[in-house]
Amino acid sequence: MSALTTDHDLVSTFGLLMEAYNSLERQLGDSLEREVGVPHTWFEVLLRISRAESGLAPMGCLAEQVALTGGGVTRMIDRMVAADLVERVPCAKDRRVVYAALTPQGRELLDKAILVHDDNLRRILADFSAVELDQLETTLRRLRTARLAG
Amino acid sequence: MSALTTDHDLVSTFGLLMEAYNSLERQLGDSLEREVGVPHTWFEVLLRISRAESGLAPMGCLAEQVALTGGGVTRMIDRMVAADLVERVPCAKDRRVVYAALTPQGRELLDKAILVHDDNLRRILADFSAVELDQLETTLRRLRTARLAG
DNA sequence: GCACGATAGTTGACGAGTCAACTATCTAGT
DNA sequence: ACTAGATAGTTGACTCGTCAACTATCGTGC
Numbered sequence: 001m002s003a004l005t006t007d008h009d010l011v012s013t014f015g016l017l018m019e020a021y022n023s024l025e026r027q028l029g030d031s032l033e034r035e036v037g038v039p040h041t042w043f044e045v046l047l048r049i050s051r052a053e054s055g056l057a058p059m060g061c062l063a064e065q066v067a068l069t070g071g072g073v074t075r076m077i078d079r080m081v082a083a084d085l086v087e088r089v090p091c092a093k094d095r096r097v098v099y100a101a102l103t104p105q106g107r108e109l110l111d112k113a114i115l116v117h118d119d120n121l122r123r124i125l126a127d128f129s130a131v132e133l134d135q136l137e138t139t140l141r142r143l144r145t146a147r148l149a150g
Numbered sequence: 151m152s153a154l155t156t157d158h159d160l161v162s163t164f165g166l167l168m169e170a171y172n173s174l175e176r177q178l179g180d181s182l183e184r185e186v187g188v189p190h191t192w193f194e195v196l197l198r199i200s201r202a203e204s205g206l207a208p209m210g211c212l213a214e215q216v217a218l219t220g221g222g223v224t225r226m227i228d229r230m231v232a233a234d235l236v237e238r239v240p241c242a243k244d245r246r247v248v249y250a251a252l253t254p255q256g257r258e259l260l261d262k263a264i265l266v267h268d269d270n271l272r273r274i275l276a277d278f279s280a281v282e283l284d285q286l287e288t289t290l291r292r293l294r295t296a297r298l299a300g
Numbered sequence: 301g302c303a304c305g306a307t308a309g310t311t312g313a314c315g316a317g318t319c320a321a322c323t324a325t326c327t328a329g330t
Numbered sequence: 331a332c333t334a335g336a337t338a339g340t341t342g343a344c345t346c347g348t349c350a351a352c353t354a355t356c357g358t359g360c
Contacts, residue, residue, distance in 0.1 A: 010271035020293040021171040022217035027298045067172035096338040121160035143170040148177045246308040246355045
């Protein structure tokens with residue numbers, strides 16, 4: 001019996017998750033890029049820095065949240081520093097860690113981007129009921145921490 | 151008023167979607183790579199070829215489904231051809247289009263990968279009720295086709 | 301039946317992230 | 331106090347996908 005003829009609902013569901021995420025990511029990312037001039041990944045980083053304790057986010061912490069490796073974050077922050085959106089702040093307690101912090105321009109750009117992004121989401125999700133979005137959110141929250149091993 | 155103090159539930163929900171997808175993708179992709187020796191993206195391509203009409207998937211069609219550009223698909227198929235998992239089949243009706251088709255090795259690898267992937271998903275989603283997964287699936291299906299413009 | 305614009309795929313130059321090796325710093329065990 | 335091992339971040343070499351330019355083919359209107 002070949003894969004063609006077998007039921008693999010979960011495989012399809014996961015494929016659906018992939019397609020849904022990719023579709024939204026592309027549309028929202030394009031809009032952000034076009035209207036605010038910021039790539040979606042940068043937006044997510046700016047957002048997470050702004051939400052961090054005292055506005056200071058250690059590199060490694062960002063890496064987890066945006067699903068990059070340490071090296072990847074180093075390079076992205078390099079570019080964002082070059083663009084004057086972010087600055088590196090050494091940590092006094094632990095001299096190995098380097099924080100990322102928003103510059104005024106970074107904060108300003110983020111505020112602009114949030115408005116655009118939020119508005120886009122409202123339009124994309126206009127047809128979704130509050131209940132449906134609520135269910136989605138709780139399921140996503142559980143999915144985020146679901147682990148294969150252990 | 152700064153972004154820090156404003157409610158943007160949808161922005162957070164989308165962030166959640168991103169984190170959930172990334173987390174699952176990484177775990178499942180690592181497992182596939184480790185146990186079957188195939189990258190997750192290749193798996194998705196193999197799967198979609200196998201599901202295509204007569205097992206023949208036009209390049210452009212794959213591009214849409216796995217969220218790549220045309221050039222990206224060309225290069226990925228190049229590598230998969232080099233690995234003997236896939237072959238290019240010219241279309242007789244329209245000589246511009248090139249199909250991708252599974253080789254016997256490709257089909258064999260796919261079958262193996264599906265079992266592993268499906269099993270992984272069962273374990274990751276063990277705590278999710280059938281109802282919850284059903285709701286998730288219908289919501290994802292709607293999300294996949296949600297459009298910002300129009 | 302031909303010229304035009306649209307479409308499918310490929311390619312060169314490039315941008316962005318990964319991996320592994322390395323430095324610097326911290327922490328625990330003795 | 332000192333060493334061994336863990337941890338945070340950076341860097342070089344490389345892979346992968348993008349973008350834009352290009353080729354080849356198709357379809358339409360005249």
